[in-house]
Amino acid sequence: MKDLFINLCGAAPKGAWHLLLIEENMKHISSDKNSDxxxxxxxxxxxxxxxxxxxxxxxxxxxxxxxxxxxxxxQMLVHWSEEKLAPYLKTNSTMALILTKDLYYELDAFGTGTAIGVFNIPEIQFNSFESPPKGLEVIAACGDPNNLGALIRTATGLGVRQIILTEEACHPFHPKTIRSSAGSVRVAPLQKGPSIRSLNAEIGFALDMHGQNIHQMNWPNDVRIIIGEEGPGVPEALKSNSLSIPLHPEVESLNAATAGALAIMSYMTAHKNG
Known part of the structure; x- marks a missing residue:
């Protein structure tokens, strides 16, 4: 039987360790053919x-x-080393999954070398846009997980009230999205919405290179900003109510996360004393 020394306080292994037998909650996998x-x-x-x-x-x-x-x-914590998992296992109810080194490094897509957590994710509430916005809400169709993660990090950090993800957006709990958000997806005010192609111009202000100069925008208190897909941008139906970010003439566009961050900051600056 394998014994693990578990720090019941959950901290790094310092000082006294308590012996806890967790054989029944430990699983070993050595084959890449294993279904789990x-x-x-x-x-x-x-x-x-x-x-x-x-x-x-x-x-x-x-x-x-x-x-x-x-x-x-x-659900479980994963590594190739039992010793590496020990500091995280606060109770014997969490499964410890021990992989071979080769399998672990294949799973460790970001090369962290640390324990990997497998977590359940919550259901995300649907927003049908039947109610008007309250404060600043951001509608995002970002399909790239790194862009979406960066946008979620900025929007959450600056206090956006809702981040509404259209059908075109990648999953907010994609591992790349979580990592590029520096983990802020965990506390982000997320909702999901319909396809960006089903929206009309009355929903909010779309970011588009041919829109009104954002520096001339008189921001209302309650408003939605719409950020389109990388490449296609926003549909034609939304361009009649759009904002643009002035750029150097030889710079064609900004990526979605950067454009979204500038638009959010423009709103926040206008309402900094509000």
Whole structure:
């Protein structure tokens, strides 16, 4: 039987350790043909995050934040080393999954070398836009997980009231989105919405290179900003009520996350004394 020394305080291994037998909650996988391992590997794709309703958390800081948040349930912790998992296992109710080194490094897509958490993800409320906005709300169709993560980090940090993801957006709990958001997806005010192609110009102000100069915008208190897909941008139906960010003539456009951040900051600056 394998014994693990578990720090019951959940901190790094300092001082006294308590002996806790968790053989019944430990599993070893040594084959890439194992179905459980394949399921974990598939979580590196956004479609599987949606299907399995769980995600992978990488990096010591983000993992500790998720473990401390009662809204999120950790199904299991994964590593090749039992010793590396020991500091995280506060009770014997969390599964410890021990992989071979080769399998672990294949799963560790970001090269963290630390324990990987497998967490259930919550259902995201649907917004049908039947009610007017309250404060600043951002509608995003970002299909690139790195762009979406950066946008979520900025919007959450600056106090956007809602971040509404259209059907075109990638999954907010995609591991790449979580990592590029520096873990802020965990506390982001997320909602999901319909396709960006179903929206009309009355919904909010779309970001488009041919819109009104954003520096001339008189921002209302309650408003929505619409950020289109990378490449296609926003549909024609939304361009009649759009804002543009002035650029150097030889710079064609900004990526979605940067454009969104500038628009959010423009609104926040206008209402800094509000």
């Amino acid at each position: 391992y394949k399921d974990l590997l598939n979580l590196l794709e956004g479609s599987q995050v949606k299907k399995q309703k769980r995600t992978l958390i990488f990096g010591e800081k983000i993992l500790n934040e998720w473990l401390a948040d009662p809204k999120y349930h950790c």
